[in-house]
Amino acid sequence: MGRRKYVLIVDDCQQDRMAVADVLRSDYDILEACNGKQALEILSRKRAQISLIMLDLMMPVMDGYEFLEMYRKRKEYSYLPVVVCTTEDDPEREQKSLELGAWDFVLKNSSPGIMRLRAGNAIEKSKVRFLEYDFLTGIYGQQKFYQATRELLDQRAGANFAFIHFDIDRFRIINTLYGSKEGDRLIHFVAGAIRKVMTAYGRGTYGRLGGDVFGMCVPYEDGAAIYHILEGIRAEIRKHSVHYYLETCAGIYLVDDPDMEVAAMHDNAEIAAAQCKGQYMVHDVLYTEEIGQKVLREQHIIDEMDAALAEQQFIVYFQPKYQLKKMAPYGAEALVRWKKPSGEIVLPNEFIPIFERNGFITKLDYYVWEKVCQFIDSELSQGRNPAPISVNVSRVNLYNPDFMDSLIDLIHRYHIPPHYLNLELTESVFSEDAELIQRAVNYLHDAGFTILMDDFGSGYSSLNILKDVDLDVLKIDMKFFSKGNTAEKGAKIIEAVIRMAESLDMMVIAEGVEEKHQVDFLNDLGCDYIQGYYFGRPMSQDQYEKLTNHDEEEQHDMPQPESS
Incomplete structure (x- = not known):
């Protein structure tokens, strides 16, 4: 047998x-109270056991009306x-009681x-x-809201x-910092705001869909009405x-399709x-087909990323860097492409931002580092002296406690002196x-x-960083050398950066170099290295090997820290 339900009978007359x-x-099992005050005391102790209250109206101390006033203020009732x-x-x-x-x-x-x-129906x-x-x-839950919206x-x-x-926005942070009671209080208040505005609007449905999420469905003649409701x-x-x-x-x-599932x-x-x-x-953002397609595309990327990594669909490409004095290739930046x-x-630019948001970038970074280590190891085992390859380190990795040790373990596993693997941080x-x-x-x-x-120079704290962090090489983007009214200013900024780096004993790599006049300008300033489409687009490992082995005798060492 199941647990019997309790009924609380509230009446000042014992006979009644x-x-x-x-x-x-x-x-039912019976509990008794002789007035509203006593009933509230019993409720505070045994709410979970009580399934129904039978309430008289005319009582001393606290009558039925006063009890109802208190009762309806407590959301747990x-x-x-x-x-x-x-x-x-x-x-x-009767009307007053119902109200x-x-x-x-x-x-x-x-x-x-x-x-x-009557008692059974109420329960x-x-x-x-x-x-x-x-x-x-106290507003509709998800199931009832969906049902009412469909109707x-x-x-x-x-x-x-x-x-x-x-x-x-940021409800989880609020809940964590200020506690679940404050979180509940906030949700209750927001629900009350929605109820008040939607009641005044007089049309539509609304409900809480879970957590801090609410839903509303409103008919409108003028789109401005939607934003009026939100405001x-x-x-x-x-x-x-x-x-x-x-x-x-x-x-x-x-x-646009009223027959669509409400959940959709x-x-x-x-x-x-x-x-x-x-x-x-x-x-406020209005849904468009473009937004929908973008999200669908992102979801496909997320759905396929693990299999792509396991099947090595990610291919490492190398964009060569050129030593300006010799106009010869010297090393490269490792970049990744996804070939399905x-x-x-x-x-x-399609998958990296997604992987940074969901943390998968740590796996992809490691995959690229290992591929580059394998390439350097192959070059060394053939008696060559490859120029350093730089790899990108995502900001997510810097918060990974295993990041530095995993990187060091990689170079030890492949017996690579660390100066062959340069690390790029944005x-x-x-x-x-x-x-x-x-x-x-x-x-x-x-x-x-x-x-x-x-x-370097894309943020607001570049000089502070140079003062506080011991860096070896600056990479500047030739976007500073833009055409138009700002070209002259941009050229002066690039010159100033190169002069500053020289005084700090730092190397400079200019990237995004696409035109000869840029090469000549950088050469005149004494820039150390350049990278860009003018000399070479990102290329396959085989193409890079052919390029570097052909010019191997012309390569000179970039000053590097002594290997440990």
């Missing part, structure tokens, strides 16, 4: 309590049914069958409400609808007293909302955690690696 108890005792049980058939009392949150109204002199039926309704309504906020769409065929995904909700949320930064994001999907509509709105993340002052079995080439890396980067650079220097700063 006993009469109601006698009717219900065959189906929102699924606990209250049936008012009174002696008088008074429509005004205060009572679920039903029954006379004390009703037949035992009617009273048991069954509470089960349905528990499934349909969100416990924390709305079917009832108003031909109307224009917008499906809105609405969430709290109204945010205006209400701004009334919430918090001591932390609070922003919200909304994705809007204009329903939400998927599209959620995709749009994701475009807000990480963009300052962007709080179909022959399709996926460029790094300038943006240095702005994130200066102390961490400084420790990493020092550790790698001690191990014998040469460190290059890529994209």
Whole structure:
């Protein structure tokens, strides 16, 4: 047998309590209270056991109306049914009770069958409400919201609808820093703001879909109405007293196929909302086919990345660097391309940002490093003296505690002196955690690696970095040497960087060199090395071997730290 349900009978008259108890005792266990205050005390101790409250109205200390006022303020009681049980058939009392949150109204002199039926129905309704309504906020849960939205769409065929995904920006951080109680308080407040604005709008459905995510489906004649709703909700949320930064994001999907599954509509709105993340002052994004295709493309990349790595679909290419004084190749930067079995080439600007977001870049970086180590090992075993190859180190790797040891283990496994493998870090890396980067650079220097700063000058802290971090080589992009009104300024900046690097005993590599006048300009300034399409595009390992072996006698060593 299952656990019997408890009914709390609240009545100041013992005889009336006993009469109601006698009717219900065959189906329920009975608890008794003689006024509303005592009932609240019992509820605070035994809420989980109680399935129904039978409430009288006229009582001393705290009457039924006062009890209902207190009861409806407590969200944990929102699924606990209250049936008012009174002696008088008074429509005004019945209406007031229902307005205060009572679920039903029954006379004390009703037949035992009617009273048991009213009690049972109230308990069954509470089960349905528990499934349909969100416990924390009291608004529709996901299942009921989807159902109500489907009914709305079917009832108003031909109307224009917008499906809105609405969430709290950085909610997990708020929840972690300020605790789950504050997180619950915030979600409850946001739900109240949505309820208030949607009630005033008078049309549409809304619900909590889980966590900090809410959904709304609204009919509209003018698209401005959608943004008016969102601004109204945010205006209400701004009334919430918090001591932390609070922003919200909304994705809007204009329903073009009302027969589409409601869950699919939400998927599209959620995709749009994701475009807000990480963009300052962007709080609303409208779903477009272009956004949908982009996300689909990204998902395909994620779905295929593990198999691609296992099947070695990632191919390492080498873009040669040239020593300007000799106009001869000297080393290269290792770059990666994804060549699918179909022959399709996926460029790094498509997959690298995705891999940096999901952490897969650590695996890809290691794969490239190992491929380059294998190439250097092959060259050394054939008695050649290859120039250094530089590999990129993602910022994600710098937060990987195993990164430095795994890199050192690689060069030991392939018996490669570390000065053959140069490490490129983008300038943006240095702005994130200066102390961490400084420790990493020092550790790698001690191990014998040469460190290059890529994209020097692209950030806002370049000079501070040079002061604080011990780097060996600067890479500057020829985008400074742009055409038009700023060309002269750009040329002066490049000249200043080269002069500064020279005074700091640092080498300079100019990348993105595509035209002869750029080569001549850099040569006149005494730039050490250049990299770009003018001398060579990224090429296969075989092509690079042919290039370097042909010119091997002309190569000269770049000054390197002594290998350890």
